[in-house]
Amino acid sequence: MKIRLRDGLPLVAVTLQYHSQQIELEDVLLDTGSASSVFSADRLLAIDLKYEPDDPVHRIRGVGGSEFVFSKRVDRLTVDDMALNGLPVEIGAMAYGFLLDGILGLDFLVPVGAVIDLDRMEVMASVSPASQESNPT
Numbered sequence: 001m002k003i004r005l006r007d008g009l010p011l012v013a014v015t016l017q018y019h020s021q022q023i024e025l026e027d028v029l030l031d032t033g034s035a036s037s038v039f040s041a042d043r044l045l046a047i048d049l050k051y052e053p054d055d056p057v058h059r060i061r062g063v064g065g066s067e068f069v070f071s072k073r074v075d076r077l078t079v080d081d082m083a084l085n086g087l088p089v090e091i092g093a094m095a096y097g098f099l100l101d102g103i104l105g106l107d108f109l110v111p112v113g114a115v116i117d118l119d120r121m122e123v124m125a126s127v128s129p130a131s132q133e134s135n136p137t
Helices: 041-047 129-134
Strands: 004-006 009-018 021-030 038-040 057-062 065-073 076-079 082-085 088-092 102-104 114-117 122-125
Touching: 009 041, 009 102, 021 038, 021 041, 038 041, 041 088
Parallel strands: 021 102, 038 088
Antiparallel strands: 004 009, 009 021, 009 076, 038 102, 057 065, 065 088, 076 082, 114 122
16 A cells, blocks of 8 residues: 655555444554554544443553543454454544544554555555464454
Protein backbone atom coordinates (compact mmCIF):
# COMPACT_ATOMS: atom_id res chain seq x y z
CA MET A 1 0.00 0.00 0.00
CA LYS A 2 1.23 3.45 -0.86
CA ILE A 3 2.12 5.80 1.96
CA ARG A 4 0.93 9.36 1.39
CA LEU A 5 2.66 12.32 2.98
CA ARG A 6 0.59 15.19 4.33
CA ASP A 7 2.44 17.96 6.15
CA GLY A 8 5.38 15.56 6.47
CA LEU A 9 3.30 12.83 8.15
CA PRO A 10 3.00 9.29 6.69
CA LEU A 11 -0.66 8.35 6.15
CA VAL A 12 -2.27 5.08 5.08
CA ALA A 13 -5.82 3.85 4.53
CA VAL A 14 -7.33 1.39 7.02
CA THR A 15 -10.50 -0.70 6.92
CA LEU A 16 -12.07 -1.36 10.30
CA GLN A 17 -14.88 -3.88 10.85
CA TYR A 18 -17.08 -3.93 13.94
CA HIS A 19 -20.30 -5.94 14.43
CA SER A 20 -20.82 -6.61 10.71
CA GLN A 21 -20.26 -2.96 9.79
CA GLN A 22 -17.22 -1.59 8.01
CA ILE A 23 -15.60 1.81 7.61
CA GLU A 24 -12.73 3.00 5.41
CA LEU A 25 -10.45 5.46 7.16
CA GLU A 26 -8.23 7.29 4.67
CA ASP A 27 -6.10 9.48 6.93
CA VAL A 28 -4.47 7.14 9.45
CA LEU A 29 -1.00 8.03 10.73
CA LEU A 30 1.56 5.24 10.34
CA ASP A 31 3.32 5.53 13.71
CA THR A 32 6.13 3.17 14.75
CA GLY A 33 6.47 5.24 17.94
CA SER A 34 2.97 4.33 19.12
CA ALA A 35 2.49 1.11 21.08
CA SER A 36 -1.23 0.98 20.32
CA SER A 37 -3.64 1.94 17.56
CA VAL A 38 -6.02 4.82 18.29
CA PHE A 39 -9.02 5.87 16.23
CA SER A 40 -11.31 8.89 16.15
CA ALA A 41 -14.49 8.45 18.20
CA ASP A 42 -16.34 10.80 15.84
CA ARG A 43 -15.44 8.73 12.76
CA LEU A 44 -16.32 5.39 14.36
CA LEU A 45 -19.84 6.51 15.27
CA ALA A 46 -20.65 5.79 11.61
CA ILE A 47 -20.44 2.05 12.40
CA ASP A 48 -22.07 2.33 15.85
CA LEU A 49 -18.78 1.87 17.65
CA LYS A 50 -19.28 4.02 20.73
CA TYR A 51 -18.54 4.11 24.43
CA GLU A 52 -20.51 1.73 26.64
CA PRO A 53 -20.41 1.78 30.46
CA ASP A 54 -18.41 -1.48 30.73
CA ASP A 55 -15.65 -0.31 28.33
CA PRO A 56 -12.25 0.21 29.98
CA VAL A 57 -11.19 3.87 30.10
CA HIS A 58 -7.61 5.01 30.57
CA ARG A 59 -5.23 7.83 29.73
CA ILE A 60 -2.75 7.58 26.88
CA ARG A 61 0.28 9.84 26.53
CA GLY A 62 2.31 10.90 23.54
CA VAL A 63 4.36 13.74 22.15
CA GLY A 64 1.18 15.81 21.70
CA GLY A 65 0.08 15.41 25.32
CA SER A 66 -2.42 13.03 26.87
CA GLU A 67 -6.08 12.13 26.48
CA PHE A 68 -8.62 9.72 27.89
CA VAL A 69 -9.65 6.88 25.60
CA PHE A 70 -11.82 3.80 25.84
CA SER A 71 -10.88 0.36 24.56
CA LYS A 72 -12.83 -1.90 22.20
CA ARG A 73 -11.98 -5.11 20.40
CA VAL A 74 -12.70 -4.75 16.68
CA ASP A 75 -13.67 -7.68 14.49
CA ARG A 76 -11.00 -6.98 11.89
CA LEU A 77 -8.45 -4.29 11.05
CA THR A 78 -7.04 -4.33 7.52
CA VAL A 79 -4.33 -2.39 5.72
CA ASP A 80 -3.98 -3.55 2.12
CA ASP A 81 -3.27 -7.32 2.37
CA MET A 82 -2.37 -7.23 6.08
CA ALA A 83 -5.12 -7.93 8.61
CA LEU A 84 -5.71 -8.84 12.24
CA ASN A 85 -8.89 -10.20 13.78
CA GLY A 86 -9.99 -9.26 17.29
CA LEU A 87 -7.49 -6.45 17.82
CA PRO A 88 -8.14 -4.27 20.88
CA VAL A 89 -7.95 -0.59 19.85
CA GLU A 90 -8.24 2.73 21.64
CA ILE A 91 -10.94 5.24 20.74
CA GLY A 92 -10.72 8.90 21.65
CA ALA A 93 -11.26 12.52 20.63
CA MET A 94 -7.88 12.80 18.88
CA ALA A 95 -7.89 16.60 19.25
CA TYR A 96 -4.27 17.10 18.18
CA GLY A 97 -4.68 20.33 16.22
CA PHE A 98 -4.89 18.60 12.81
CA LEU A 99 -7.34 16.12 11.34
CA LEU A 100 -6.56 12.41 11.59
CA ASP A 101 -8.86 9.40 11.38
CA GLY A 102 -6.51 7.38 13.56
CA ILE A 103 -3.03 6.21 14.43
CA LEU A 104 -1.79 2.78 13.36
CA GLY A 105 0.63 1.55 16.01
CA LEU A 106 2.96 -1.35 16.73
CA ASP A 107 0.12 -3.49 18.11
CA PHE A 108 -0.85 -3.98 14.45
CA LEU A 109 2.44 -3.49 12.59
CA VAL A 110 4.51 -6.09 14.50
CA PRO A 111 2.08 -9.07 14.40
CA VAL A 112 1.46 -8.67 10.65
CA GLY A 113 5.19 -8.35 9.95
CA ALA A 114 4.80 -4.97 8.28
CA VAL A 115 7.74 -3.68 6.26
CA ILE A 116 7.92 0.07 5.76
CA ASP A 117 9.86 1.04 2.64
CA LEU A 118 10.41 4.80 2.77
CA ASP A 119 12.35 4.83 -0.50
CA ARG A 120 9.29 3.50 -2.36
CA MET A 121 6.80 5.04 0.14
CA GLU A 122 5.04 1.72 0.72
CA VAL A 123 4.03 -0.46 3.61
CA MET A 124 3.66 -4.17 2.91
CA ALA A 125 3.64 -7.55 4.60
CA SER A 126 6.97 -9.27 5.02
CA VAL A 127 7.40 -12.36 2.87
CA SER A 128 9.49 -14.22 5.44
CA PRO A 129 7.92 -17.46 6.74
CA ALA A 130 8.47 -16.40 10.37
CA SER A 131 6.32 -13.28 10.03
CA GLN A 132 3.58 -15.17 8.20
CA GLU A 133 3.34 -17.64 11.09
CA SER A 134 2.93 -14.81 13.61
CA ASN A 135 0.07 -13.24 11.64
CA PRO A 136 -3.14 -14.48 13.31
CA THR A 137 -5.28 -13.99 10.19
